[in-house]
Amino acid sequence: DTAVSQTPKYLVTQMGNDKSIKCEQNLGHDTMYWYKQDSKKFLKIMFSYNNKELIINETVPNRFSPKSPDKAHLNLHINSLELGDSAVYFCASSQNLAGETQYFGPGTRLLVL
């Protein structure tokens, strides 16, 4: 009965590959997010979606493409992976755009070799 789940938990891949990370929430929330946590633990918003619509795209390279097939899912596809993409990616959700409490997934640890 995990509230926000992500797959895979770990992802090791070569430079230049394309990979996807999936996120699902069973909380009935309207809004979902992707955050990136770098090696120094700094967390930064990448995208937010509300009812399947993109709301925020925080100057993320266009190699990153989020997709929301329905409001319970927000997937992240990354093309042409680079070494600097190595990080932990967290999915989160909130009740709506004004919902202040966000619920985070366990994270996906991406290592690009």
Place this chain on the structure above:
Amino acid sequence: GDSVTQMEGPVTLSEEAFLTINCTYTATGYPSLFWYVQYPGEGLQLLLKATKADDKGSNKGFEATYRKETTSFHLEKGSVQVSDSAVYFCALTLSGYSTLTFGKGTMLLVSP
């Protein structure tokens, strides 16, 4: 722009010591303030929050008071335990706009 500044870590304490982690913020509007905790190898969990000035958030023995005059939201606990070892993030959102702006996190290490 909006920002959150936290004290740098790691903060190293012995069990039962008093904890303070400082957090100050800069925001153009009237933010809501949060503390999130990240245990090793896990995602973030909301620890406590305060939505208006002078509110006190509390949970699991941790407290923080929203101080508008000093733009601060310092985290305190009277007696830490080894199980409190984690990274603590101060964060804010602006009213009606739920994206979190995080501080850089403060690692807390508690030894027996």
